[in-house]
Amino acid sequence: MKRSLLIHLECPSCHQAFNLTVDKEEGAEVMEGKLSCACTSYPIVRGVPRLLPGTTDQKNWTTAERFGEEWKQFSMLTDKYEQQFLSWIEPVKQDHFRGKLVLDVGCGKGRHVLYAQKFGAQEVIGVDLSQAVDAAFDNVGRLPNAHIVQADLYKLPLKPEYDYAYSIGVLHHTPDPAKSFQCMVDKVKQGGSVSAWIYGREGNGWIIYILNPIRRITSKLPLPITKSLAFVLAVIMQAGLKVFYWPAEHVSWLGWMKKILPYSAYLCSIADYSFKENYSIVFDHLLPEIAFYIRQEEFQKWFDDAKLQDVVITRRNNNSWRGFGSKI
Ligand SMILES: [Zn+2]
Structure with a gap:
């Protein structure tokens, strides 16, 4: 962690500022040390402050840990992520980030932190509950304006000062997605804005009834077994994608196939992904204990309850919702 992170942190229990004790430094990064306040202290381990108050919901923790393992094993960043990120936060464009203090809620391996800083954010703070923070720190933690923090979304150790906060594909894996959304909004200052992308209930019937x-079962199996199962399913899926969905998307006279192939908007969008990327998507779906599928009106209500203005909610790939709103 960089010393410049300190002004953005506060204890999630007593809300006081921390005193920093440094045991080991590498360049600008405090690699090992301690953050202390009036009520307790938290360790800094492998460059990441671990601000976990120790009262995290068990199911939430299990889900986060399993995702953490995934992100460590599939820690690569690819150039497709930039367009994906912009698609997930639509209608936000790159210039929305310029000069802003940005919060990434559920940053995983740090893929979006990378683009937030590339798009010109003044500073980006990526928070995740799981061990994925280690992958995130390796990927982006040493960038001059990026910070990675391990913390619980329900007890964020952060001041309410953000110009823009976003959460991509995370809120539906938390025990109470509506409350999680509000916790994110609480960290945004007046005049700031938020984006969220979540699984939709609409268009996901087959997932709900089959997956x-x-x-x-798979969310409770040991990870190596879940990973092996994911490998087998990914081989089958990749064959289907290349034989049916890729031609439907890329061969103009076969475009009609999109109308008859199931779930085609989404599957065509991942048809040219590498095997490793799709393997990670399948693994991702078999891992969590918690996955909610949310209806549009429910998602809209989160924004209404948080009193956000100029709300824009749109459908993505016929199977998910993305929303944007401002805190005025
Ligand atoms: Zn404290």
Whole structure:
């Protein structure tokens, strides 16, 4: 962690500032040390402050840990992520980041922190509950204006000062997605804005009826077994994508196939991904204990309850919702 992170942190319990004790430094990064306040202290381990108050919901923790393992094993960043990120936060464009203090809620391996800083954010703070913060620190933690923090979304150790906060593909994996959204909004200052992307209930019937029962089992299996199962399913899926969905997307006279192939908007969008990328997507779906699928009106209500203005909610790939709103 960089010393410049300190002014953005506060204890999630007593809300006081921290005193920093440094045990080991590498360049601008404090690699090992301690953050202390009036009520307790938190360790800094491998460059990341671990601000976990120790009262995290067990199911939430299990889900986060399993995702953490995934992000460590699939820690690569690819150039497709930039367009994906912009698609997830639509209608936000690159210039929205310029000069802003930005919060990434559920940063995983740090893929979006990378673009937030590339798009000109003044500073970006990526927060994740899981061990994925280690992958995130390796990927982006040493960038001059990026910070990685391990913390619980329900007890964020951050001041309410952000110009822009976003959460991509995370809120639906938390025990109470509506509350999680509000916790993110609470960290945004007046005049700031938020984006969220979540799984939709609409268009995901097959996942709810077929994948959810499978996931109830795979989310409890040891990770190597879940990973092996994901490999087998990914081989089958990749074959289907290359034989049917790739031609439907890329061969103009076969475009009609999109109308008859199931789930085509989404599957065409990942048809030219590498095997490793799609393997990670399948693994991702088999891992979590918690996955909510949210209806549009429910998602809209989060924004209404948070009193956000100029709200824009749109559908993505016929299976998910993305929303943007401002805190005025
Ligand atoms: Zn404290």
